[in-house]
Amino acid sequence: MKKIIPSLLSADFWCLKDQLLELRQLGVDTLHVDVMDGNFVPNISLGVPIVESLSKHSDFILDVHLMIANPEQYVMAFKKAGADILTVHIEATNHIHRLMQQIRETGCKAGVSLNPGTPVEFIKPILHLADVVLVMSVNPGFGGQQFLSETLEKIATLQNWKQAFNYNYVVEVDGGINVETAKSVLDAGAEWLVSGSGVFKGDISHNIAQLNGILLK
Secondary structure (H helix, E strand, C coil): CCEEEEEHHHCCHHHHHHHHHHHHHCCCCEEEEEEEECCCCCCECCCHHHHHHHHHHCCCEEEEEEECCCHHHHHHHHHHHCCCEEEEEHHHCCCHHHHHHHHHHHCCEEEEEECCCCCHHHHHHHHHHCCEEEEECCCCCCCCCCCCHHHHHHHHHHHHHHHHHCCCCEEEEECCCCCCCHHHHHHHCCCEEEECHHHHCCCHHHHHHHHHHHHHC
16 A cells, blocks of 8 residues: 655654644554664664654554664664564664564564665565565655655665565655655655655645645556
8 A cells, every 4th residue: 555654853843743633634644753873874863752652642653764773772672662663774784684583573564774875686685574675765864855866776676576576565765755756756666655844844734635646646
């Protein structure tokens, strides 16, 4: 199922509750939670307490994206906090196969992500363990960046492999997704589109309506 997943990184935390209630009323069922440690990426953002609060007070599916070093150490903490999907970067671990197994053993869905400069072939050996494959279409660390069109080939390759080898993963894309870029990403084979500024900048209802309109074309 194709859908838009708002990224909390671009939300206004002064009025976060109101924004999330509005998104839920608009039919949004999943939130993307970017976790950054200032080490793996040059920024610090959301953590376990935010996930725990979201899980306690809402019924959103929580798509937690760990942009952190040593992600193995934090899998159980985020599971206990209420994460439904845990996505880790292949660049952040020396043992991606074991880490994907670790995530699945907690009961979370397991996601693997790769940065724009990482060849898609690097994750091919563990695709049978993936519930989600997240293609970063910007260099991770900051919201509001411009979409990198060279990542479209990765998206298409992943969708082709999914069909050819009967994999069960969802192709997700994060970075620079808005009304100008959504169609090309969908045409390449993406199914879940993570959008931060494209959802939260300006009128949320209008932005969601426009993006959903592109999904339905």
